Amino acid sequence: MSVHLFGIRHHGPGCARSLVDALQALQPDCILVEGPPEADALLAHVGEPGLVPPCALLVYAPAAPQRAVFYPFAEYSPEWQAIRYANEHAVPVRWCDLPQGYRLAGAQGAEDGDAPADVADVLAEIAADIPADVQADVAADVPADVRTDEQAAPSTLRSDPLAWLAEAAGFSDTETWWDHLVEQRSDGLDLFAAIAEMMTVVREQIGGRENVQEDLLELRREAYMRNSIRAAEKQGWQRIAVVCGAWHVPVLARMPAAKRDNDLLKALPKEKLAATWAPWSYGRLTFASGYGAGVVAPGWYQHVWERREQASLHWLTDVATLLRRHDLDASPAHIIEASRLADTLAALRERPRAGLDELMEAVRAVFCHDSELPLQLIRRELLVKDRLGEVPASVPTLPLVQDVQARQKRLRMPVRADTVDLDLDLRQAPHLEKSVLLHRLAMLGIAWGSRQVVRGKSGTFHELWRLAWQPExxxxLIEASLWGATLEDAATARAVSRGAAVADLAALTGLMEEVLLADLRAAVAPLMARIQDASALTTDLGFLLAALPPLVNVLRYGSVRGTDTAALSNVVDGLVARACVALPFGVRGLADEAAAQLLARLIAGDGAIRLLQNDEHGAAWFAALASAVRSEATHPLLAGRAVRILTEQGHWPMGEASRHLVLLCSRAVAPLAAAQWLEGFLQGSGPLLVHNDELWHAIDGWVLSLPAETFIELLPLLRRTFGSFQAPERRQLAERASAGAAGAAGAAIASARGGMHAVDPVRARRVLPVLATIFGGAAAREAVHDQ
Incomplete structure (x- = not known):
């Protein structure tokens, strides 16, 4: 009976290849792999055609799915290859790490400080279990400058226990050192013996640690692993292979008394957990994603796994292909030169073959000409090479997950880690089903797709989505299973729950739009009742206006989705009537900040009412706006917008707008009120000034008549107003201002102000640079220079 320990790095192609060779040589009759025993039943799926890595074991609490743990695997993960070997050779295989049921259930207890007082004593016993002659022999092989004193070792080595070995070997980081020392080797059993000796020295040098809770967790994990080995021995297996992190090898090699391990595991709380396989992505295997056991370049490691010694050449070929695809120069000569340069760098550094560092330096010099931009493309597309794994339907999972997967398969919408644009024509039944699927997932908080702005096509019949699946x-989906067993049932229950918890009318109507877009017919009635109750109690103009656009969109475009909008019509009619009644009084006596907030809702409400194309609603709306304009208590910002709406829709002639403007420019009105009126009237409407002489002369004359102090005070507000125009519009206005068309309008307003002096041309020119800055445009600046 023998136990063979294989210390590995969790995602290392060299380790995986050496492990496969070692297992073929050993031919074990039992394999134990570091991982959660709750997932033992899922081991049989490894090697099935439908289970394609990268994928992850998902272990979760059914009562609270947000409490979950992922165990990711790539094709080149040693654990994955060990399990595949076991399944292909009919060798019993099981997970041997401390069950997550203990760890999740004990997390709260650990926070409360339930660690035994003798943890340090147990650590000392473990260190004492390593024979002194082994420690001395291995330590003698470590360079003197690597050894640390007892005080410095815990603090300097704890964060990265291998960093000091990498530094002593002349490497700048642990990743590169491990890659050259381990991943590029394939010497089977000898490699794992060397790893065991190395980790023995590392653990002896680090000694005790400061974090008692962390130490306790590691002690319990290693105690459970040893008990798993003891259980396999009792079952009579003769050649037991244990695949675990290299860190654990020294303490698993020496078996202490079973009682000590049992005492560490005694009376641990346990929680019942479930497990399944879930798709994973290479992007989530990187250090950059926050994964502690991640690697720098999973895409490169895939080349190392598949191509072995030819990985460098194939990878450089992929670099050339990628660059050519983006219209960048890359020829076979570039590949040859880069390969030679990488091999030369490896030889100068006394390394057996070119690694990723040498290849990236060669690529920078030969392909990118020391430019960083192509390198960013290469890092994203080839070093990470983001792709998503696949999980077959045969893997046991929850009904909701199965329903979503079945819909994705039927609609031919495979999950992918990279972004995919999806253009849907809702007049086609399959496209409409895809839209409904995405909206229902969004209702459950799963933002697989994000809506994009539709350009060049009718917004009624088209939706543009950008899809990107995240492993989370x-x-x-598991959390959403609490709402129902199918996607429709879960989304409906979630919508009804959200409606019951919301009291704001605008939020309710927005939720109604989401419900109808997701075709959740069973949620319409309870949500409609909530909207009717809320609208009956709402008197605030802002809430009424904010509630209109979502419902009007449904009424206007509901026919595209086959939605029954009859019930919504009565609600919309009531909201429009209440908004028209509240408008004349709701715009009075407002502070500037409140008026600015109401302005956006007024614009949106006006657009919604126009979409209805209902003459009765339009007449009531225009009458309410006219009443608001005639009141002196109406905030100038909102009065200006009301005049703009009445003028644009032909309800008032342009002369009426000019009359209001002249009145505001009189001496009796504060300049700030006039500027706010102009902001409301002109915001986003440059052509109105460009093509209407009457308005232009009135505004131009008013600006010219302002005293210097008042003009400087109003300048920020004026700049904000004119800054909302498009660049071509500002250029046209600047050209018109440079023509000097102040004319009679300025004189008339100056005369109306009573006894003001005639315009002094010398003083007038002083304001031209300021106006040129406001209006912008080269023509204005040239005109000022000519003056």
Missing amino acids: FAIG
Whole structure:
């Protein structure tokens, strides 16, 4: 009976290849792999055609799915290859790490400080279990400058226990050192013996640690692993292979008394957990994603796994292909030169073959000409090479997950890690089903797709989505299973729950739009009742106006989705009537900040009422706006917008707008009120000034008549108003201002102000640079220079 320990790095192609060779040589009759025992039943799926890595074990609490743990695997993960070997050779295989049921259930207890007082003593016993002659022999092989004193070792080595070995070997980081030392080797059993000796020295040098809770967790994990080995021995297996992190090898090699391990695991709380396989992505295997056991370049490691010694050449070929695809120069000569340069760098550094560092330096010099931009493309597309794994339907999972997967398969919408644009024509039944699927997932908080602005096509019949699947959505689907067993049932229950919790009318109508877009017919009635109750109690003009656009959109475009909008019509009619009644009084006596907020809702409400194309609603709306304009208590910002709406829709002639403007420019009105009126009237409407002489002369004359102090005070507000125009509009206005068309309008307003002096041309020219800055445009600046 023998136990063979294989210390590995969790995502290392060299380790995986050496492990496969070692297992073929050993031919074990039992394999134990570091991982959660709750997922033992899922081991049989490894190697099935439908289970394609990268994928992850998802272990979660059914009562609270947000409490979950992922165990990611790539094709080149040693654990994955060990399990595949076991399944292909009919060798019993099981997970041997401390069950997550203990760890999740004990997390709260650990926070409360339930660690035993003798943890340090147990650590000392473990260190004492390593024979002194082994420690001395291995330590003698470590360079003197690597060894640290007892005080410095814990603090300097704890964060990265291998960093000091990498530094002593002449490497700048642990990743590169491990890659050259381990991943590029394939010497089977000898490699794992060397790893065991190395980790023995590392653990002896680090000694005790400061974090008692962390130490306790590691002690319990290693105690459970040893008990798993003891259980396999009792079952009579003769050649037991244990695949675990290299860190654990020294303490698993020496078996202490079973009682000590049992005492560490005694009376631990345990929680019942479930497990399944979930798709994973290479992007989530990187250090940059926050994954502690991640690697720098999973895409490169895939080349190392598939191509072995030819990985460098194939990878450089992929670099050339990628650059050519983006219209960048890359020829076979570039590949040859880069390969030679990388090999030369490896030889100068006394390394057996070119690694990723040498290849990236060669690519920078040969392909990118020391430019960073192509390198960013290469890092994203080839070093990470983001792709998503696949999980077959045979893997046991929850009904909601199965329903979503079935819909994705039927609609031919595979999950992918990269972004995909999806253009839907809702007049086609399959496209409409895809839209409904995405909206229902969004209702459950799973933002697989994000809506994009539709350009060049009718917004009525087209939706543009950008899809990007995230591995965390697997947890989201499990959490959403609490709402129902199918996607429609879960989304309906979630919508009804959200409606019951919301009291704001605008939020309710927005939710109604989401419900109808997701075709959740069973949620319409309870949500409609909530909207009717809320609208009956709402008197605030802002809430009424904010509630209109979502419902009007549904009424206007509901026919595209086959939505029954009859019930919504009565609600919309009531909201429009209440908004028209509240408008004349709701715009009075407002502070500037409140008026600015109401302005956006007024514009949106006006657009919604126009979409209805209802003459009765339009007449009531225009009458309410006219009443608001005639009141002196109406805030000038809102009065200006009301005049703009009445003028644009032909309800008032342009002369009426000019009359209001002249009145505001009189001496009796504060300049700030006139500027606010102009902001409301002109915001976003440059052509109105460009093509209407009457308005232009009135505004131009008013600006010229302002005293210097008042003009400087109003300048920020004026700049904000004219800054909302498009660049061509500002250029046209600047050209018109440079023509000097102040004319009679300025004199008339100056005369109306009573006894003001005639315009002094010398003093007038002083304001031209300021106006040129406001209006912008080269023509204005040239005119000022000519003056």
